[in-house]
Amino acid sequence: MKENRIIILITAVALVCLACAPFAIAEADPLDPIAQAAEGAAEASAKYFIVAIPIRMWFQYEMMYPWMLSYGESFINNYKEAILANPSLLDSSAKGYNPGITNAVSYSISLMLPFYILAIVLTGAYIMFISGSIEGRVKAKNLLKRLVVSMIFFSMSPLILETMLVTSQSISSAIINQADPANVRMVLEGGIWGSYVIFCKLGVTDLEISIAYWTSLYVMAWLPYMVIGMRHIMMCLFCMVFPIGIALYSFVYMRDIGRKILEQTIVWIYLQAFLSMAILVISLGASYYYLLPADQNPKLTNAIMPLGSLGESLGMPSTGYQGSPAYVSLGPTSILSYAVGSMGYALLIAVPFMMLRLLNKFLP
Amino acid sequence: MDKHKIITVLVIAAFFMPIIYADDTAGEDSLEAKSFAKVLGEEAVKGISKGWMIWMCQDLYTFLSSITGHLREYIIANPPIDDLKGVQGFFIALMQPFFVLGIVLTSAYLLLYSESPRGRAKAKAVLVRLVYALVLVSLSPLIIMLLITFSSNLSGAIMDYTNVDSTSADSAGGIIEEGSGHMHHMFDVLTIIHRTGGVELLLLWETFLLIMNFVIAMRYLLVILWSIMFPVTLLLFSFTPTKSIGKKFLHQTFLWIFVQVGWAIAVLLIESSVRGMDIAMPGYPMAKIGLACLFLFLTTPRVVFGLMDWLSLGVEVVEIVNAAPLSMGALTMDEMKVEREVIVEEPALDNL
Numbered sequence: 001m002k003e004n005r006i007i008i009l010i011t012a013v014a015l016v017c018l019a020c021a022p023f024a025i026a027e028a029d030p031l032d033p034i035a036q037a038a039e040g041a042a043e044a045s046a047k048y049f050i051v052a053i054p055i056r057m058w059f060q061y062e063m064m065y066p067w068m069l070s071y072g073e074s075f076i077n078n079y080k081e082a083i084l085a086n087p088s089l090l091d092s093s094a095k096g097y098n099p100g101i102t103n104a105v106s107y108s109i110s111l112m113l114p115f116y117i118l119a120i121v122l123t124g125a126y127i128m129f130i131s132g133s134i135e136g137r138v139k140a141k142n143l144l145k146r147l148v149v150s151m152i153f154f155s156m157s158p159l160i161l162e163t164m165l166v167t168s169q170s171i172s173s174a175i176i177n178q179a180d181p182a183n184v185r186m187v188l189e190g191g192i193w194g195s196y197v198i199f200c201k202l203g204v205t206d207l208e209i210s211i212a213y214w215t216s217l218y219v220m221a222w223l224p225y226m227v228i229g230m231r232h233i234m235m236c237l238f239c240m241v242f243p244i245g246i247a248l249y250s251f252v253y254m255r256d257i258g259r260k261i262l263e264q265t266i267v268w269i270y271l272q273a274f275l276s277m278a279i280l281v282i283s284l285g286a287s288y289y290y291l292l293p294a295d296q297n298p299k300l301t302n303a304i305m306p307l308g309s310l311g312e313s314l315g316m317p318s319t320g321y322q323g324s325p326a327y328v329s330l331g332p333t334s335i336l337s338y339a340v341g342s343m344g345y346a347l348l349i350a351v352p353f354m355m356l357r358l359l360n361k362f363l364p
Numbered sequence: 365m366d367k368h369k370i371i372t373v374l375v376i377a378a379f380f381m382p383i384i385y386a387d388d389t390a391g392e393d394s395l396e397a398k399s400f401a402k403v404l405g406e407e408a409v410k411g412i413s414k415g416w417m418i419w420m421c422q423d424l425y426t427f428l429s430s431i432t433g434h435l436r437e438y439i440i441a442n443p444p445i446d447d448l449k450g451v452q453g454f455f456i457a458l459m460q461p462f463f464v465l466g467i468v469l470t471s472a473y474l475l476l477y478s479e480s481p482r483g484r485a486k487a488k489a490v491l492v493r494l495v496y497a498l499v500l501v502s503l504s505p506l507i508i509m510l511l512i513t514f515s516s517n518l519s520g521a522i523m524d525y526t527n528v529d530s531t532s533a534d535s536a537g538g539i540i541e542e543g544s545g546h547m548h549h550m551f552d553v554l555t556i557i558h559r560t561g562g563v564e565l566l567l568l569w570e571t572f573l574l575i576m577n578f579v580i581a582m583r584y585l586l587v588i589l590w591s592i593m594f595p596v597t598l599l600l601f602s603f604t605p606t607k608s609i610g611k612k613f614l615h616q617t618f619l620w621i622f623v624q625v626g627w628a629i630a631v632l633l634i635e636s637s638v639r640g641m642d643i644a645m646p647g648y649p650m651a652k653i654g655l656a657c658l659f660l661f662l663t664t665p666r667v668v669f670g671l672m673d674w675l676s677l678g679v680e681v682v683e684i685v686n687a688a689p690l691s692m693g694a695l696t697m698d699e700m701k702v703e704r705e706v707i708v709e710e711p712a713l714d715n716l
Contacts, residue, residue: 040405048413171458178454198424205417206559209566281588284447288584291441298430300423335430339581346578347585358612364605 071221076188083275090162104240112247150250157243175276179283191341192220194333220345238265278351288340299332428573432537439627443588449505455595497602504594519628526635536631543654590617626664
């Protein structure tokens with residue numbers, strides 16, 4: 001019923017514009033106020049209905065719709081690969097093999113090795129030549145023991161890192177496989193397409209009032225990738241300094257710094273499992289759709305949708321530039337799908353930061 | 365006739381006066397009136413565009429503010445327990461090897477390596493804690509079900525004392541609606557005056573209503589997250605090195621589940637404090653009170669996190685269960701200190 005009213009209104013406005021057009025084309029009589037008013041209305045109509053609205057619609061349907069199909073849907077299509085991607089340090093045949101990180105880890109090891117040798121030699125010399133008291137010798141012996149154990153871990157750091165990366169990937173894979181891909185798609189699409197529907201609805205009257213939803217499209221399309229990318233970068237950084245972290249952890253005075261480096265390495269690597277858990281939560285979040293009975297779940301339709309029906313009835317071509325639709329009949333978005341979909345994206349973005357805040361000071 | 369309607373009619377009449385005047389008196393003098401007629405024509409079309417904008421925003425407002433008509437359903441919303449059980453089973457299966465490893469290693473230490481009574485006591489305490497945690501992990505779907513049901517029932521019981529199910533003006537939904545509706549009305553008026561005059565107000569009511577919808581959806585997702593992680597939380601809580609993390613996770617689980625009780629209290633608070641205010645203080649701008657109530661509803665989770673630290677009692681309960689009588693001996697041993705004083709030799713009895 002409401003859609004019919006919109007069609008009637010748009011048709012009426014179009015007819016008024018057409019009726020005013022002769023006044024605009026012909027020179028209006030300057031002494032006739034009705035003709036003057038009609039001329040003014042025709043000029044304003046031409047600016048608004050013939051120039052501004054088609055430009056906005058062109059932007060929404062010719063520019064943003066293909067963008068939505070490619071960028072907007074990108075994360076929904078590729079979330080599994082994106083989250084499960086890890087660099088490989090040792091296996092050169094692996095997909096994520098990155099010699100840059102391996103070289104950096106080796107460089108860190110070579111950088112710290114002289115210090116280790118120096119520390120062991122000096123401690124040995126102290127035990128053999130200088131130490132007088134029993135207490136001093138015991139302390140030196142303990143230090144020597146710790147140095148040797150730490151050096152073993154230090155030399156094995158590429159292997160330790162690779163083990164952590166592989167276990168993280170296995171756990172994440174097991175968690176993410178518990179999620180129903182159809183539900184994940186439904187929830188995430190509910191968020192991003194809901195924003196698009198509201199953006200189109202408001203944006204066709206004025207782009208300024210739709211800015212919040214327009215921005216949220218970019219946030220939803222890009223921010224999950226950015227968070228995953230940030231994890232990748234931070235993980236590479238901490239992998240590079242991991243041997244240094246082990247070395248510092250074994251010295252009493254540097255222990256705090258070493259602990260922080262080791263904790264950060266562990267947390268950034270295993271954030272993958274928490275991101276997978278966020279996907280699993282999104283999948284289970286589909287039940288939010290049934291919070292209200294279907295007939296009480298408020299829906300919002302795109303303003304141009306009725307125009308789509310009008311276009312169809314007028315025999316307009318259904319496809320426009322580069323195969324995108326000339327007019328789009330978007331389905332309605334419901335408040336529940338929009339809210340839970342948007343929060344699904346928010347959860348993907350928030351979970352890493354939440355875990356970074358909670359997971360600290362866990363090493364002795 | 366209403367005062368505002370009279371003013372509106374007068375303003376419209378004033379707009380049309382030059383046209384009437386120009387139509388009556390033809391001649392050079394009426395040229396200004398003619399150009400005014402042109403402006404009027406332009407403004408009429410602009411008015412249509414503004415009207416369209418207001419119409420679209422009205423649709424959006426109806427869409428976003430629909431939450432105020434279903435406050436009870438939104439507040440007591442919890443994920444279905446059956447959905448959670450399946451996934452929790454997966455996490456329990458994932459945790460089991462760690463538990464088995466922990467128990468086997470501790471038992472091996474007890475049987476083969478431990479020499480000092482202190483070490484044995486500590487190992488026994490760990491073993492007992494592991495066994496308790498294993499029992500709790502196995503029961504975790506039930507515990508979560510219990511917590512969620514309790515929280516939901518408690519919220520429902522609190523809201524039974526309110527008028528939340530109706531959409532009347534003195535219900536919490538009605539009061540919040542009045543606040544946001546006031547902003548929406550101001551937006552309409554400002555937009556009629558200037559196309560972008562009300563954009564800021566639009567952003568404000570949009571943000572408030574969006575956050576209201578979002579925060580409830582976010583709680584729903586976080587309850588799922590912490591519920592499915594509950595077995596992991598218990599595992600972390602049962603090992604001494606990861607105990608602090610487990611404690612934080614447990615805290616989050618309790619808080620997010622019980623946020624709905626905070627909302628139910630907020631509804632009760634809104635209704636009991638605002639009801640009758642318009643009679644007690646006639647002329648008081650109730651719309652502003654409605655805005656304050658909306659803001660209170662948005663900040664409730666923060667309030668729950670900040671003030672209701674008593675929810676950490678739940679964490680303490682788990683701790684108490686962990687330190688149950690079986691491990692009491694171990695704990696006593698752990699706390700016990702044997703203090704030996706310096707032996708003072710008795711004076712020699714040479715002089716006797």
